[in-house]
Amino acid sequence: MRARNHAEGGEQAAAPPSRADSDGARAVLEGPEIDRALTRIAHEVLERTKGGTDITLLGIPTRGVPLARRLARRIEQVENRSVPWGSLDITMYRDDLRLAPARALGRTEIPAEGIDGRVVVLVDDVLFSGRTVRAALDALNDIGRPRAVQLATLVDRGHRELPIRADYVGKNLPTSLRESVTVLLEELDGSDAVLLGPARPRGGQPIEEEKR
Amino acid sequence: MSQTTTYLLRGARLLGGHPTDLLLRDGVVAAVGAGLDAGDARVVDAEGLIALPGLVDLHTHLREPGREDAETVASGARAAAMGGYTAVHAMANTDPVADTAGVVEQVWRLGRDAGYCDVQPVGAVTQNLDGAHLAELGAMADSIAGVRVFSDDGKCVSDALLMRRALEYVKAFDGVIAQHAQEPRLTEHAQMNEGVVSDRLGLAGWPAVAEEAIIARDCLLAEHVGSRLHICHVSTKGSVQIIRWAKSRGCDVTAEVTPHHLLLTDDLAESYDPIYKVNPPLRTAEDVRALREGLADGTIDCVATDHAPHPIEAKETEWSNAAMGMIGLETALSVVQHAMVDTGLLDWAGVAERMSAAPARIGRLGGHGRPLAVGEPANVTLYDADATREVDPTAMVSKSANTPYRGMRLPGRVVATFLRGVPTVLDGKIQ
Amino acid sequence: MRHLLSAGDLSRDEALLILDTARELAQVSGRSVKKLPTLRGRTVVNLFYEDSTRTRISFEAAAKRMSADVINFSAKGSSVSKGESLKDTALTLQAMGADGVVIRHSSSGAARRLAGWVDGAVLNAGDGTHEHPTQALLDAYTMRERMGRLEGLRVAIVGDILHSRVARSNVLLLSTLGAEVTLVAPPTLLPVSVGAWPCAVSYDLDEVLPKSDVVMMLRVQAERMQAAFFPSAREYSRRYGLDRDRFARLPDDAIVMHPGPMIRGMEISAEVADSPRSTITEQVTNGVSVRMAVLYLLLGGSESAIGN
Known part of the structure; x- marks a missing residue:
């Protein structure tokens, strides 16, 4: 829930949710499944980009960043060479800035190679309305001109509001708008899991936003 | 409001004492005692109200001539009546300055025509308040206005020699110099009391010593030449100590304190709202304590309002561009009750002394500040000390609204004011 | 709407949020497109009653990099010089729908007064002898970037x-x-109640320098000399100026700052000002990032994240 909120239009940098959330969330993906999904995505990326010689992985903070790092490591293990990866904060490009108090920024770290002429793979944890990705495309546009932009996401929960689709999906997870998806990652939360639970409004946050 | 109406004030508490009746007839107190026969008198129910001799203000700015947009003699006199005053001294810093017999007579006449209270002009000490050349003090004293109080208020008579001469000169007609104690060099560009708050706010400081140094000098001068000296709006603890010391030496010095200096402190400037900008500036809580004690023990002789009306635009601006001063006639008695009576520092007889008898004595106003006794002038204020009110600037009778008490709850309400037996205020309304 | 009127209004978390945000935003000036869409449709008015080209330009650049519409309103040659009051100007800005007003004014408290008259956020860009919070923020940012920390940093x-x-x-x-x-000045140029401030005070620059990580030199205006704050420029410079000899007494990694505009030869010698350990030009660069951060945090969301 909180991670989804961050990724798709809610509060940022919330405290990591505990695995045993009292809101009745259940795990739909456990650590090993997440591992396998990322390994599969790494192979798909290599296939689709014909060896991935000119790819740059950019994770969208917060949870897209460790995912981008893991993908880069997997590709490096397969190809035995380093893969540029970094992070791309989209806060300043959000279309809902005025619906909530001004938020703290995530980090943007573009690898030294830059993005001009490269195949940029955006990495996020949950794909939902598509608005985050829209913002990320705008942010990329101000930084340079990639040859192509692709999208990798750990979970696609549907309910798109923009003409956006993922190129690589860890797991398609049909959800109701009354549900929330929470991604936990070892680096930030102590363990890996994807939780599905009931949506519930958080303090001060408009319900409409929850549902987006 | 006919001159011939007789009033019976039924059940008033004389100086806050036991209830009694007061009969006002032909401009004097005709009878005092319980159960007086009303006869043809109009009866005013004064049950629970405190009867005080009509208040006298030694320090009022009426702005006429020159700034009639802020106040006129008539509007200021009405505001005074609303505050329970039957006499006010009109300060000389008008435009033109009240530095000739002509101007003081004009102000005096305007006051008499308005009729709401006696307006006694103060004459300037120096021509056009220039601090360099003595005004024709004798001519003002000899005019119909009969000026006895002279002051360059707003400016300090800072030249020691000129101050000495002025003190000496007015002895010839029993005058008094009312000094605005402000050493000019120490207060160049000064904006507020110098201290922790001014340093934090970056507003140029107005040190207490600028007031105290002049008071000390003038007390010594007055003692040396054997003259009467009055100190306007004392605002610091040090000033109280110096005046106490001077009096103990036998110096003929009197002093006044304003209601606002008895209540408000310099931290109000944190809002940067110039409604709190005043000369002398609001000081610290320690100064307020010392001023209250000084007023209670008689070191400070009287309360004077320094009623200083300003139009809205003079206050709705940046602090440093704003005019100094606050209105006070209509709130003075309430503030004194709050600061002095409700705190147990002063009883109502003490209030009568400090807001009526003493200022009348200092100003040599024979017909005011008299006891409420048979044969005395019927100048009476009826005051409801149990009332409370929220101060509403828009409800002021004064032409100006620059009251620092805006929105504050203050005790008490003037119910009626009688000037020589004629009500200027009745049922809390101007007549 | 919240305002930034005094540096004292900022909590530690808020101040760090501004500095962290500024660090992210500093990247924008290194990109090919030096612009963010964040304040698109917002109107920022620069209301300058004092000539201060550098501060105005800094705020203007910051607002424009965030895509705000910027209106410059300088007192000279406007209705202000014809006697229009600050309040009437405020009402004009209000009618124009200003979301933020950056004000520079010669009267202490002018920003605070303005905040009472307009609905938009007011950003104090220097009011009289009161405060200049964004200057302090950019100074702190510069120290943090150069020295790596602020906690425990010794600043003269x-x-x-x-x-x-x-x-x-x-x-x-x-x-x-x-x-x-530590504040260092002749006693005449210190506030009387400086003992109540959260800092140390010294009259002796030579004693303070060896124990300083940062030395910030302030401009000393010549007119202070006429008002007898000190006897002569020469004496001031000899006792409180930062020349080469004094510079040598600083620890090796200490930096020298100046908010500008500086008077070379008076409070700072030319060779010190131009030394690599002087941050004077960096301060200018950092000013834009810090002001972007403040504008974003005040105006970017549904409500301000900082100020009061």
């Missing part, structure tokens, strides 16, 4: 403290952020 602020809005804001902000500030 030297010069006309009494009349300095930069000093006031810096003392408040740096003490919030855990730095140890």
